[in-house]
Amino acid sequence: MAVLLTGGTGKTSVRIGRLLQDAKIPFLLASRRGEAAAPSGMPATHFNWLDSSTFANPFQHRFPGGEGISAIYLITPQVTDPTSVMTAFVDYAVKEHGVNRFVLMAGSTTEPGELQVGRVWQHLLDIGVEYCVLRPTWFMENLSEGIHCATVRNEGKIYTACGDGKISFVSASDIAAVAFRALTDEKPHNTDYRVLGPELLTYDEVAAKLSSCLGREITHVNLTDEHRAQRLMSVGVPEYFAKRLAFLEVSAANGGENRMNDVVERVTGRPPQTFDAFAQQCKTAWE
Ligand SMILES: NC(=O)c1ccc[n+]([C@@H]2O[C@H](COP(=O)([O-])OP(=O)(O)OC[C@H]3O[C@@H](n4cnc5c(N)ncnc54)[C@H](OP(=O)(O)O)[C@@H]3O)[C@@H](O)[C@H]2O)c1
Known part of the structure; x- marks a missing residue:
């Protein structure tokens, strides 16, 4: 398996990248600045949610051992409504590249189907992929x-x-630790977590x-x-x-x-x- 981390230069993705590195699981950071802003030693690619011509870039990356991307971490771009671009990318990844697991970063107040990122959450439910929604x-x-x-x-x-x-x-480290489990556990979490x-x-x-x-x-x-x-x-x-x-x-x-809850301890141990x-x-x- 290989994991694609959008929001790749951001607080949570870089921390997930470190956990994947330690676990020797291939991954790729994706963001507008790509390699220019990635921590040294972490593979990265240019990816812009607002430019669909960049959607293919992560899938052209050659992972060690010829792995393909099987799970994607989704960080929304800061636009008033990211729904259409995000659902378009999810559909592209599923249909063209067989990706079947998505972990979506939302907010603590997000509900499925409501406002922007909640609509992306609803889309994951509608298309029936393995999913997890983080609501830190x-x-x-x-x-x-x-x-x-x-x-x-x-x-x-x-x-x-x-x-x-x-x-x-x-802490972003705890959010990353929960995301790591949701991205890599054999059994899909198929739930949302208030982190x-x-x-x-x-x-x-x-x-x-x-x-x-x-x-x-x-x-x-x-x-x-x-x-x-x-x-x-x-x-x-x-x-x-x-x-x-x-x-x-x-x-x-x-x-x-x-x-309060015990999600971090329950999911990460x-x-x-x-x-x-x-x-x-x-x-x-x-x-
Ligand atoms: N901060 C909080 O307290 C809090 C609480 C709950 C939820 N959240 C949610 O957490 C998310 C942010 O996660 P984070 O803190 O890990 O990230 P972050 O540090 O805010 O970084 C955002 C990332 O998104 C990338 N990006 C921005 N626009 C993009 C675009 N058009 N195309 C591709 N990439 C783009 C940026 O990289 P480039 O500049 O290189 O493109 C960067 O890597 C948001 O959805 C926020 O709502 C935050």
Whole structure:
């Protein structure tokens, strides 16, 4: 078997790639930047969801031992509606290349058939392939590699509209470990998983943990949804996503992410990483 990882230069795919490397399972990273942005030693190809002429590229890759792609990890492109391009690629992979397993990254609030990625989920159900849908809560890595990294490092501040909402922040490594199992286990998972971390934390508590880890004060600044969206737009986030993110943060403020489960341990056999362990590991991101 060989695994294709779309979103190939992103937080979860690179981590899945490392797990596949350790397990000696052939894989290929696929993204617009392809080889130019892939970690050294990881095979990659140019692939753009918005350009169907690149859909064949991953299937032209020669894997060791002549393996063919049998499972695909799907990361949506940031467009207002990715449904048609994603379902077109899934259909192409199934019909032209016999791929029969897909692991789809969604969000904790995604439901089958609803809004964008939920419609891709529904498509996987409709065509009857082996599937797994990941519905993680907010990633810890938003603080070290994503939207909050620069403000923590440069201003000692985390800006959100999450208020006192509790969130079971999860590490991208744990999401990758769940995805790895869903992609490679002989028996298909054919389910969805809410992928959650080990403790419920507010952003005030996250800021306090970062303060004690870094030895300097980090504070959480709570914004209204409107101010949060404006702030995101001011750093280049397109209006639609800025508003969507602000909406999701307000949902978290209202208890939308206040839940725990044992999915990571159940699927991977080990407990999820704590926020303190994550912060110690990523300290250099904020120095
Ligand atoms: N962050 C969170 O807290 C959170 C929580 C729940 C769910 N999620 C979901 O997680 C997903 C993101 O996963 P991630 O964090 O692993 O990825 P990521 O770090 O956000 O990276 C996105 C990847 O997609 C690629 N990409 C973007 N546009 C593309 C296009 N048009 N064609 C091909 N590739 C494209 C990018 O590479 P190139 O630039 O090289 O193309 C990059 O590799 C999103 O669907 C998000 O909704 C995130």
